Amino acid sequence: MSENFVIIIPQFNDWEALNLLIEKINADVSTSILANTTLLVVDDCSSRLRSVPFANFDGKEIKVLRLYRNLGHQKAIAIGLSYVAENLPTDKVIVMDADGEDAPSDINSLVRKSLEEPDKIIFAERNKRTEGLLFRSFYVIYKLIFNLLTGKMITFGNFSLVPKSRLQNLVRVSEIWNNYPGGIIKSRIPYDSVLTNRAKRLAGESKMNFVSLVLHGLSAISVMIDTTAVRILIFSMFMSGVAIAFIFVIIFLKLIGNATPGWASTLGSTLMILMLQAFLISLFLVFMVLQYRSQQHFIPAVHYRDFVEKVDTIS
Structure with missing residues (x-):
């Protein structure tokens, strides 16, 4: 047939x-x-x-x-x-x-x-x-x-x-x-x-x-988007870990007296702000995706x- x-x-x-x-x-x-x-x-x-x-x-x-x-x-x-x-x-x-x-x-x-x-x-x-x-x-x-x-x-x-x-x-x-x-x-x-x-x-x-x-x-x-959001969150957590490592290096340089005055505090606070922003935005994206998955779809x-x-x- x-x-x-x-x-x-x-x-x-x-x-x-x-x-x-x-x-x-x-x-x-x-x-x-x-x-x-x-x-x-x-x-x-x-x-x-x-x-x-x-x-x-x-x-x-x-x-x-x-x-x-x-x-x-x-x-x-x-x-x-x-x-x-x-x-x-x-x-x-x-x-x-x-x-x-x-x-x-x-x-x-x-x-x-x-x-x-x-x-x-x-x-x-x-x-x-x-x-x-x-x-x-x-x-x-x-x-x-x-x-x-x-x-x-x-x-x-x-x-x-x-x-x-x-x-x-x-x-x-x-x-x-x-x-x-x-x-x-x-x-x-x-x-x-x-x-x-x-x-x-x-x-x-x-x-x-x-x-x-x-x-x-x-x-x-x-x-x-669900997979994408989780991958972005994981990436932001990884970058946050890198930022924290840099902050410890900055603190160490500050303690041993090798840091330029004002440089350590400026760079450390900038890294901390960027880290928190990236993590919170990624976390917000994940929660938005989870909320979307609970809704009725077309x-x-x-x-x-x-x-x-x-x-x-x-x-």
């Missing part, structure tokens, strides 16, 4: 690139996969209306899910997954971007890997990126900071395959509302990856600027309908 597929594509004012992407999906995705595929376009309340018809799609159908307001890429993905989980019969769900940087030919690799690991979410891990040197440098820094603050490695983005067996689990992970890959890491749902090369944008210009990239990175880290599977304006089916 053939498997059913749904490809979720969130987009905002990227109609031209989306049409080119549909043509590449027709050309590059295996016929056996394509024939049983529904395309779900999550229109993130685009400010520019679609002026041309969709390109012909060789799969089953195209559905356009329009949102009441612009929510951003990550929330659009969470809503798309929740809609599929409740309304569309499917065996595998594929999440990809509309700009074409997620190569449709890699869908075949994701499906093959899923046959080997049928109970895992499969991510497309970037083996080679096409961005400039500055972007790649900041991306390396982001991965290092993410690993330092969370103890986890993140080497992938949104491009992924979700098996039916994990879909209902996934749409009840509140963290995917903030950051999709980070939420999966936090949820401990098993996942694996395949190496892929990032393609080039098909049309238009990227809406991701430096500020957006920083916010995206911070959102991924914030998903694991569950995409339950609340996504509040943002769906309409769903159109295009044959």
Whole structure:
């Protein structure tokens, strides 16, 4: 029996690139996969209306899910997954971007890997990126900071395959509302990856600027804020220990008469103030996180309908 597929594509004012992407999906995705595929376009309340018809799609159908307001890429993905989980019969769900940087030919690799690991979410891990040197440098820094603050490695983005067996689990992970890959890491749902090369944008210009990239990175880290807060607290305690050691050295130098007048007291009091501030701020952050964990969270599977304006089916 053939498997059913749904490809979720969130987009905002990227109609031209989306049409080119549909043509590449027709050309590059295996016929056996394509024939049983529904395309779900999550229109993130685009400010520019679609002026041309969709390109012909060789799969089953195209559905356009329009949102009441612009929510951003990550929330659009969470809503798309929740809609599929409740309304569309499917065996595998594929999440990809509309700009074409997620190569449709890699869908075949994701499906093959899923046959080997049928109970895992499969991510497309970037083996080679096409961005400039500055972007790649900041991306390396982001991965290092993410690993330092969370103890986890993140080497992938949104491009992924979700098996039916994990879909209902996934749409009840509140963290995917903030950051999709980070939420999966936090949820401990098993996942694996395949190496892929990032393609080039098909049309238009990227809406991701430096500020957006920083916010995206911070959102991924914030998903694991409990671990991050504890790690910051431990680091502040370590630095407090170092500060105390320096204070003892200063006192020792003062006692033996090798300290410059006024220097020991100024440096010692400064270190003490910095130590106390760092420790108290870190402790406050930990208590805020513990308070947050006791509150009811946003569950995409339950609340996504509040943002769906309409769903159109295009044959």
